Amino acid sequence: MEFTIGLAAAIMGAALAVGLACAGSAIGIGIVGQTAAGVVSEDPDKFGPTLLLQSLPGTQGIYGLLIGFLILQRTGVLGGNIVEMTVHQGFAVLFAALPIAIVGLFSAIAQGKAAAAGVLLIAKRPEELGKGIIYAVMVETYAVLALLMSIMILFNIQF
Amino acid sequence: MPSNDQYAYAVGRVRAMETRLLDRSKIDRMVEAKSAEEALKVLGESEYAEYLAELGSVHEFEKMLDYELRRVYLELRKISPEPELISLFTRKFDYHNLKVIFKAHKLGEKRDELLVQEVGNIPLTELARAVSDEDFRNLPPQMRQAAEKLSEHFRMEADPQLVDLLLDRAMYAEITEMIVELDSSFLKDYFIYLVDLLNIKTYLRVKRINRPKEFLEQALLPFGEVNMMKLVQLAEPLEVLVDRLMFSRYATVIEEGVQAYQKTDTLTRYEKLADDFLIKYAKQAKYLVFGPEPIIGYILAKENELKLIRIIMVGKINKLPTEEIKERLRDVYV
Numbered sequence: 001m002e003f004t005i006g007l008a009a010a011i012m013g014a015a016l017a018v019g020l021a022c023a024g025s026a027i028g029i030g031i032v033g034q035t036a037a038g039v040v041s042e043d044p045d046k047f048g049p050t051l052l053l054q055s056l057p058g059t060q061g062i063y064g065l066l067i068g069f070l071i072l073q074r075t076g077v078l079g080g081n082i083v084e085m086t087v088h089q090g091f092a093v094l095f096a097a098l099p100i101a102i103v104g105l106f107s108a109i110a111q112g113k114a115a116a117a118g119v120l121l122i123a124k125r126p127e128e129l130g131k132g133i134i135y136a137v138m139v140e141t142y143a144v145l146a147l148l149m150s151i152m153i154l155f156n157i158q159f
Numbered sequence: 160m161p162s163n164d165q166y167a168y169a170v171g172r173v174r175a176m177e178t179r180l181l182d183r184s185k186i187d188r189m190v191e192a193k194s195a196e197e198a199l200k201v202l203g204e205s206e207y208a209e210y211l212a213e214l215g216s217v218h219e220f221e222k223m224l225d226y227e228l229r230r231v232y233l234e235l236r237k238i239s240p241e242p243e244l245i246s247l248f249t250r251k252f253d254y255h256n257l258k259v260i261f262k263a264h265k266l267g268e269k270r271d272e273l274l275v276q277e278v279g280n281i282p283l284t285e286l287a288r289a290v291s292d293e294d295f296r297n298l299p300p301q302m303r304q305a306a307e308k309l310s311e312h313f314r315m316e317a318d319p320q321l322v323d324l325l326l327d328r329a330m331y332a333e334i335t336e337m338i339v340e341l342d343s344s345f346l347k348d349y350f351i352y353l354v355d356l357l358n359i360k361t362y363l364r365v366k367r368i369n370r371p372k373e374f375l376e377q378a379l380l381p382f383g384e385v386n387m388m389k390l391v392q393l394a395e396p397l398e399v400l401v402d403r404l405m406f407s408r409y410a411t412v413i414e415e416g417v418q419a420y421q422k423t424d425t426l427t428r429y430e431k432l433a434d435d436f437l438i439k440y441a442k443q444a445k446y447l448v449f450g451p452e453p454i455i456g457y458i459l460a461k462e463n464e465l466k467l468i469r470i471i472m473v474g475k476i477n478k479l480p481t482e483e484i485k486e487r488l489r490d491v492y493v
Contacts, residue, residue: 031164034171035167035171036171038174039174042175043175046175113448113449116167116449120174123174123175123178124177
């Protein structure tokens with residue numbers, strides 16, 4: 001196994017996709033968790049619905065992990081048969097990781113806030129859980145679009 | 160990352176607590192109750208239920224309100240990420256206590272039952288010691304200056320009105336300073352409106368008792384937006400005041416309040432309208448997600464609720480007609 005600059009760039013892409021998207025999810029889930037803890041300390045029955053809302057910003061981290069995993073697979077780091085690649089190809093893989101890395105970071109935080117607002121909504125009106133979830137899920141659209149673009153770039157790089 | 164996130168927990172707590180505030184229908188049922196006992200019973204289905212058993216008779220309802228006030232402030236102090244925010248609202252109890260102690264010490268009016276325990280920032284023993292030793296060094300700067308000025312004045316002449324005048328001014332000066340540090344435009348505007356409405360009330364009162372301009376100047380608080388001294392002369396009729404404020408945000412309060420004042424010679428209506436104006440402003444906090452505003456909103460809502468219960472209970476105990484109580488009732492936050 002020989003390390004080249006191209007390979008290092010590709011691995012950096014995988015690291016960024018997982019690192020930033022997961023950091024975003026952690027922050028987002030943290031915000032919802034705090035708000036949910038506040039509500040549950042007054043009203044313990046709300047644990048179930050608030051947990052549901054709290055889980056929503058977690059998807060960005062999973063998308064990031066998926067892209068990271070796909071990069072390692074396509075470059076052959078997983079399995080040991082490393083694909084020969086130029087510096088340009090390596091950087092192309094790095095760029096493929098950027099949509100989900102950047103959008104994952106920010107959308108998870110934004111979704112965390114929307115979900116926290118949803119927690120506040122059900123603190124007052126428990127019957128409106130569905131609407132609270134929908135508002136938070138709207139943010140998901142953009143994480144999915146970024147994921148899609150990352151996959152498309154990644155699979156269209158010819159080695 | 161926005162620092163408002165630090166309020167995530169507190170806002171969750173407060174929103175859940177808000178659901179237990181008395182709503183319009185409970186307030187209405189209290190007002191419609193046939194007797195004071197029956198009105199109190201409505202509270203049996205609310206946060207106040209736990210205190211009801213401890214009350215010997217309806218006349219002790221103030222005790223219940225005291226307990227609740229203490230509970231709310233102690234709780235909020237624990238959950239607020241910025242304790243200064245709560246101190247801002249509990250400052251008034253320190254000043255209130257200092258007034259009571261000052262009057263007790265210098266004028267011999269012993270009214271210990273008026274003291275507010277535990278909620279303030281300065282222990283009562285410290286305030287009592289400061290007044291009896293005339294040593295105000297441990298008090299916050301504004302309070303200290305006012306207290307020193309007061310005890311100097313009192314060596315020559317004991318004037319109870321001066322206690323209120325000087326300490327109120329010091330309190331608003333201190334609150335204004337605290338607000339600058341908290342950096343919340345919601346809070347800043349609230350206090351500006353509060354001071355303006357208070358100044359207009361002061362103007363109406365001073366005009367009525369025919370005091371000179373200098374007295375009015377001393378009584379007005381210089382922390383609002385409306386400059387009453389420039390706006391209107393004491394000698395001018397009330398219509399001038401109404402005219403001048405016609406296009407300000409206080410127009411409705413002034414127009415109706417002053418009209419009722421001219422008719423009935425009491426400020427009850429004005430006070431109700433002014434409180435409604437402030438509660439309406441505070442309601443904006445309901446639509447903000449993160450930050451100190453929901454906590455401020457809850458404090459204002461709770462204080463308003465305590466005021467409502469007091470108005471109803473006093474009315475019921477004195478057997479006022481339902482209609483008359485209704486007229487005095489303020490709007491509710493929830």
